[in-house]
Amino acid sequence: MDLSSAIAAQLNAGAILPEGIVIVTLITVLVLDLIAGRRLAGILPYVAIAGLLATLVALVTQWHTPEPIAFLGSFNGDDLSIVFRGIIALSTAVTILMSIRYIEQSGTALAEFIAIMLTATLGGMFLSGADDLVMIFISLETLSISSYLMTGYTKRDPRSNEAALKYLLIGAASSGIFLYGVSLLYGLSGGETNLAAITTALAAGEGQSLGLAIALVFVIAGIAFKISAVPFHQWTPDVYEGSPTPVVAFLSVGSKAAGFALALRMLLTVFSSVSVEWHFIFTALAVLSMVLGNVVALAQTSMKRMLAYSSIGQAGFVMLGMLADSEAGYASMIFYLLIYLFMNLGAFTCVILFSLRTGSDQISDYAGLYQKDTLLTLALSICLLSLGGIPPMAGFFGKIYLFWVGWQSGLYGLVLLGLVTSVISIYYYIRVVKMMVVKEPQEMSDAVKRYPPIRWHLRGMRPLQVGLVLTLVATSLAGILANPLLNLANDAVNQSDLFAGTVQPTAALVQTPVEVSEL
Numbered sequence: 001m002d003l004s005s006a007i008a009a010q011l012n013a014g015a016i017l018p019e020g021i022v023i024v025t026l027i028t029v030l031v032l033d034l035i036a037g038r039r040l041a042g043i044l045p046y047v048a049i050a051g052l053l054a055t056l057v058a059l060v061t062q063w064h065t066p067e068p069i070a071f072l073g074s075f076n077g078d079d080l081s082i083v084f085r086g087i088i089a090l091s092t093a094v095t096i097l098m099s100i101r102y103i104e105q106s107g108t109a110l111a112e113f114i115a116i117m118l119t120a121t122l123g124g125m126f127l128s129g130a131d132d133l134v135m136i137f138i139s140l141e142t143l144s145i146s147s148y149l150m151t152g153y154t155k156r157d158p159r160s161n162e163a164a165l166k167y168l169l170i171g172a173a174s175s176g177i178f179l180y181g182v183s184l185l186y187g188l189s190g191g192e193t194n195l196a197a198i199t200t201a202l203a204a205g206e207g208q209s210l211g212l213a214i215a216l217v218f219v220i221a222g223i224a225f226k227i228s229a230v231p232f233h234q235w236t237p238d239v240y241e242g243s244p245t246p247v248v249a250f251l252s253v254g255s256k257a258a259g260f261a262l263a264l265r266m267l268l269t270v271f272s273s274v275s276v277e278w279h280f281i282f283t284a285l286a287v288l289s290m291v292l293g294n295v296v297a298l299a300q301t302s303m304k305r306m307l308a309y310s311s312i313g314q315a316g317f318v319m320l321g322m323l324a325d326s327e328a329g330y331a332s333m334i335f336y337l338l339i340y341l342f343m344n345l346g347a348f349t350c351v352i353l354f355s356l357r358t359g360s361d362q363i364s365d366y367a368g369l370y371q372k373d374t375l376l377t378l379a380l381s382i383c384l385l386s387l388g389g390i391p392p393m394a395g396f397f398g399k400i401y402l403f404w405v406g407w408q409s410g411l412y413g414l415v416l417l418g419l420v421t422s423v424i425s426i427y428y429y430i431r432v433v434k435m436m437v438v439k440e441p442q443e444m445s446d447a448v449k450r451y452p453p454i455r456w457h458l459r460g461m462r463p464l465q466v467g468l469v470l471t472l473v474a475t476s477l478a479g480i481l482a483n484p485l486l487n488l489a490n491d492a493v494n495q496s497d498l499f500a501g502t503v504q505p506t507a508a509l510v511q512t513p514v515e516v517s518e519l
Contacts, residue, residue: 015070015077018058018085019125025051026118033111045100045463048114052093052121059086064495073194074132076265080496081129083334083488084261087341088124091254092117097467098349099246105356106154106244113153117250120146124258133182133193136262140178140226143258144171150247151239163242170235171225178222184215185270195269202273209274216271220281223266226259227315230288240308245355248304249348252311253341260318260333267322268498275325282319286414289316294421297428303351303361306428307344310387313425314340317418320402324409327493332405334489336398339478343386343395346471350380353464358447368444369436372451379472381433386475388429389422394478401486 013020028051029044059082062068068077096114103110123142130136148171152164186193188211189201202212224232240248267278293313300306318340321333353376354369355361370377386393389400399422406415478485 011072012067012070015062015065015068015075016126017062018055018089019122021051021055021058022089022118022122022125025055026115026122029111029118030115044111044114045096048096048118049093051118052089052096055089056086056093059089069131071135073196074130074135075126076129076131076498078129078496078498079492080264080334080498081261083338083492084128084257085125087257087337088121088128088254091250091257091341091345092121094345094349094467094471095246095250095254097463097470098249098345098352099244100463101356102244102246102352102464103153106157108154113150116146116149116153120150120250121254124254127258128261130262130265131195133186133195133198136265137179137182140222140262141175143255144175147171147247147251147255150250151243153247154244157242159242160244161242163239167235167239174222174225174232177218178225181215181218181222184211184218188212188215195265199269199272202270212271212274213277216274216278217281219266219271220278220285223259223263224285226262227256227318228289228312229285229315229319230292230312233289233293233312236312237305237308240311241302241304245304245348245352245361248307249345252307252344252348256311256315257337257341260322260337263322264330264498279323279325282323283414286316286319286323287417289313289319290417290421291316294424294428298424300428301363303363303366303432306363306432307347307351310425310428311344313421314344314387316421317399317402320406320411320414320418323411323414324405326405326409327490329405329409331486331489331493332398332401334492335482335486336402338485338489339386339394339398339475342471342474342478343383343393346379346383346468346475347387349464349468349471350376350383353468354380356464357451360447362447363432363435365445365447366432366435368439368448369451370439371444372448376468377436379468381436382472383475384429384432386479388426390426392479394475394482397479397482 025048029048032044032047062077062082063079065077068081069075070077096117099113099117100110103113120143123139123144123146126135127139127143130139148164148168151167152160154160185198189198192198192201221232225235228236239251243251267275271278289312293309293311293316297306297309297313300309318333318336321329321331321336323329324332351361354366358365382393386395389395389398399418403415403418406418
């Protein structure tokens with residue numbers, strides 16, 4: 001093998017073909033906007049969506065790839081990263097679809113917004129497969145800085161400016177804390193940056209337990225900020241309320257998925273020797289997130305703040321899968337995130353449609369919506385009931401799988417707490433449904449009274465309405481046809497080298513993880 005062939009084999013640039021498509025799409029959007037300006041402004045969102053769909057196709061073609069390692073071991077394109085990268089790319093495509101009219105109505109440039117969102121997508125996708133400290137931090141900052149920019153994108157809105165400033169200040173502190181933990185790992189390992197090399201160096205070292213424990217605390221603090229886990233959630237309600245709603249939708253799904261992917265990468269490799277300690281910390285985070293997120297959501301009067309605290313509680317549920325410490329547990333995490341993608345984006349699409357027509361996101365203003373827009377009421381009801389875990393919605397199967405795996409792993413207290421907090425969440429979700437459906441015509445809110453008459457028909461559907469229908473259909477089918485998603489999640493975990501030697505598969509869970517009828 002000659003030198004050029006050896007270098008190409010070590011780089012294995014084909015592993016990042018999906019990210020390459022995102023980069024080409026990003027450049028295409030910017031160049032078209034620069035050359036044509038307003039003349040082609042209407043097609044730029046569809047160019048971006050087409051690029052993201054091509055990205056998903058590229059990810060599918062790399063499924064079970066025999067050579068996932070790229071760039072001298074700094075990136076791992078295994079099946080696990082493919083699933084997380086797919087979640088991020090799909091969430092971006094739906095978010096762009098729902099943001100077209102919203103951004104146009106706000107009077108800001110759509111092309112720049114799409115470019116920033118594609119940059120955030122690129123950072124999240126690289127973060128999902130990063131196996132090197134340098135790549136992890138660069139990817140994390142690419143995602144974070146793009147998120148700050150999107151949060152304050154409607155610069156004429158004081159609430160958006162306030163949300164961006166809060167997000168920037170707290171996010172900068174979080175990045176500094178995470179970087180300090182990473183620097184400790186670099187020092188403890190003798191100057192290694194590759195996660196596998198750090199794991200080997202730490203296993204051979206002695207007397208490093210205190211330094212490793214300190215690094216663990218700082219790294220988890222950075223990860224907990226990204227997934228909105230209590231007590232690192234302070235930014236979430238204010239940022240969700242003040243940010244443009246499409247940005248909130250992306251942060252609640254794409255950014256959160258990247259955070260969980262980073263957690264799995266680091267905790268199961270570098271910190272595998274202190275698994276008892278990180279299990280204890282994440283148990284505390286899960287308990288606090290489930291309790292505070294769902295209890296505080298009861299008192300919210302704004303839909304966006306309610307969904308913010310809901311996302312905090314949802315993060316607590318997902319952490320149950322991590323704490324199960326089995327292949328079925330990690331598969332249940334992925335399965336729930338796949339379902340959460342559809343039902344949460346669907347809920348935010350409904351919020352955008354309502355706010356565009358009424359200028360309000362107050363829960364009380366939804367009173368009597370059924371009288372004016374039956375389909376929007378139905379769609380929002382299905383998404384909220386799915387988030388609450390009401391059968392036969394998709395969220396029910398996601399939660400029952402998480403709780404079942406947790407119970408089989410001996411996490412009895414966490415599972416019982418999850419069940420109790422799920423019941424609490426059902427109350428504030430159904431409160432919105434009741435507000436829309438049960439109210440009599442004379443109790444209709446002023447916002448709904450001003451609600452323009454809407455005609456839903458295929459030929460006249462706009463991008464936002466198309467996005468709503470797609471998420472609604474996906475949420476419904478994900479509940480009825482849960483087995484393919486369960487198979488996908490289990491396959492991603494079983495084929496990933498990340499879990500080799502770190503967890504012991506539980507026979508009962510691995511043999512029948514996809515038979516929902518038996519749960």
